Amino acid sequence: MASASARVAPIVETxxxxxxxxxxxxxxxxxxxxxxxxPAQEELLSSLLDxxxxxxxxxxxxxxxxxASEEEHIRIMLxxxxxxxxxxxxxxxxxxxxxxxxxxxRFIMTDATIQTRITTAERAHASRHAHLTDRHFHNxxxxxxPETQSHLDDAPVFVPPMITKPDENRPxxxxxxxDCAPIRFHEDLTLEMKRGHISLMPFSFIQSLxxxxxxxxx
Amino acid sequence: xxxxxxQFGDLATQLVMESRRSTQTDTLLKYNDSLVRSLxxxxxxxxxxxxxxxxxxxxxxxxxxxxxxxxxxxxxCLLAYHAHRIDRLRDLYWAVGGALPHILxxxxxxxxxxxxxxxxxxxxxxxxxxxxxxxxxELDITANITNPPKDLHVLVHVVKxxxxxxxxxxxxxxxxxxxFMDLAPLLFNAWLIPLPPVSQWACLTAVQSExxxxxVLAEST
Numbered sequence: 001m002a003s004a005s006a007r008v009a010p011i012v013e014t015x016x017x018x019x020x021x022x023x024x025x026x027x028x029x030x031x032x033x034x035x036x037x038x039p040a041q042e043e044l045l046s047s048l049l050d051x052x053x054x055x056x057x058x059x060x061x062x063x064x065x066x067x068a069s070e071e072e073h074i075r076i077m078l079x080x081x082x083x084x085x086x087x088x089x090x091x092x093x094x095x096x097x098x099x100x101x102x103x104x105x106r107f108i109m110t111d112a113t114i115q116t117r118i119t120t121a122e123r124a125h126a127s128r129h130a131h132l133t134d135r136h137f138h139n140x141x142x143x144x145x146p147e148t149q150s151h152l153d154d155a156p157v158f159v160p161p162m163i164t165k166p167d168e169n170r171p172x173x174x175x176x177x178x179d180c181a182p183i184r185f186h187e188d189l190t191l192e193m194k195r196g197h198i199s200l201m202p203f204s205f206i207q208s209l210x211x212x213x214x215x216x217x218x
Numbered sequence: 219x220x221x222x223x224x225q226f227g228d229l230a231t232q233l234v235m236e237s238r239r240s241t242q243t244d245t246l247l248k249y250n251d252s253l254v255r256s257l258x259x260x261x262x263x264x265x266x267x268x269x270x271x272x273x274x275x276x277x278x279x280x281x282x283x284x285x286x287x288x289x290x291x292x293x294x295c296l297l298a299y300h301a302h303r304i305d306r307l308r309d310l311y312w313a314v315g316g317a318l319p320h321i322l323x324x325x326x327x328x329x330x331x332x333x334x335x336x337x338x339x340x341x342x343x344x345x346x347x348x349x350x351x352x353x354x355x356e357l358d359i360t361a362n363i364t365n366p367p368k369d370l371h372v373l374v375h376v377v378k379x380x381x382x383x384x385x386x387x388x389x390x391x392x393x394x395x396x397x398f399m400d401l402a403p404l405l406f407n408a409w410l411i412p413l414p415p416v417s418q419w420a421c422l423t424a425v426q427s428e429x430x431x432x433x434v435l436a437e438s439t
Binding site (some may be wrong): 027094140156162 | 228254258261262265283289290293296299300304308312328332334335337338341345346348349352353355356357358359361363365366
């Protein structure tokens with residue numbers, strides 16, 4: 001029995017090996033589930049993109065090799081397939097961020113903290129997008145309205161604000177990767193998540209744990 | 219005010235109902251220019267009435283509060299209608315893999331857009347292209363993200379002359395009636411530099427979006 005459990009242990013560990021790809025998968029899922037824009041993973045992404053480029057170049061070179069055997073061709077195909085699948089994840093990750101950036105473009109332009117979480121290219125896109133949307137509203141509606149009504153930033157009472165902000169109270173499913181520091185919901189309600197624990201709670205409470213990498217969203 | 223028995227906000231409600239219908243039926247409706255114009259006219263009339271209240275010497279009557287609320291609501295509905303439409307247009311844009319000429323050359327779609335919306339799409343396209351150029355050495359971010367790739371090669375049947383297309387693997391001359399195995403890079407990466415004229419572009423993007431149009435995906439046998 002003892003030997004069996006000893007044999008089981010390493011399997012569990014190898015599953016949790018932290019390759020760049022598995023890291024990206026985690027960031028990708030987090031990004032897809034979080035209502036807010038999470039910090040950009042520029043280093044990870046650029047190292048993966050470099051890897052993809054080198055891999056593709058190598059594949060191109062090998063494909064041109066006339067002496068390659070049947071078996072090698074199959075291997076090359078497998079590599080190509082894998083590259084395509086990684087590209088898919090990268091693309092989905094980038095596009096998820098892009099979608100949120102367009103949605104919150106006007107908010108991003110007014111808020112300094114959120115700007116620290118996005119890349120320069122994303123920031124440029126947000127700025128372009130905010131201007132573009134403003135201009136469209138202006139051309140199709142606002143310019144025809146009387147002067148007093150032609151602003152995009154009124155804040156009348158009882159009406160939701162005109163700038164879309166991330167909804168930080170949206171509930172998310174959280175999976176604890178490590179034992180976490182206690183979360184304080186209000187005065188006498190706290191939750192201490194142990195490793196492996198899964199829970200549903202508003203996003204704002206786990207934001208800091210997510211940033212530390214103690215939890216993941218599922 | 220006018221003699222008809224319309225209530226305040228009726229027009230705006232109609233406009234918002236149109237957006238809702240568009241979402242529920244998942245179609246892009248024609249830009250309702252006349253309704254937008256009459257709403258804008260209503261806004262101007264309301265503004266004038268409100269001003270006449272404000273300039274009189276007496277204390278403003280309670281009706282002013284109602285007028286202001288209607289003005290705010292109408293304006294919000296107008297903006298919501300336009301915002302909803304550009305959201306839909308962006309969805310449409312991504313659904314065809316960022317192939318703008320494909321949308322704009324489609325008469326059916328084109329007739330539903332307002333001139334400002336066409337401008338919007340053009341500028342949006344150039345903004346996305348600028349963002350895309352960040353990644354152009356490795357991958358094309360405008361390609362399909364609904365299904366992960368399952369196969370490297372796809373068999374296609376060309377039903378319309380497309381001309382020569384540059385793919386990652388070199389150039390292919392697509393002619394009507396031919397069949398190719400090599401299209402996967404086209405489908406997944408959409409890395410193509412088409413030759414003019416625009417009609418060729420349109421049939422290429424049909425491949426890219428997998429919309430069965432100029433080029434249909436044949437059953438692999």
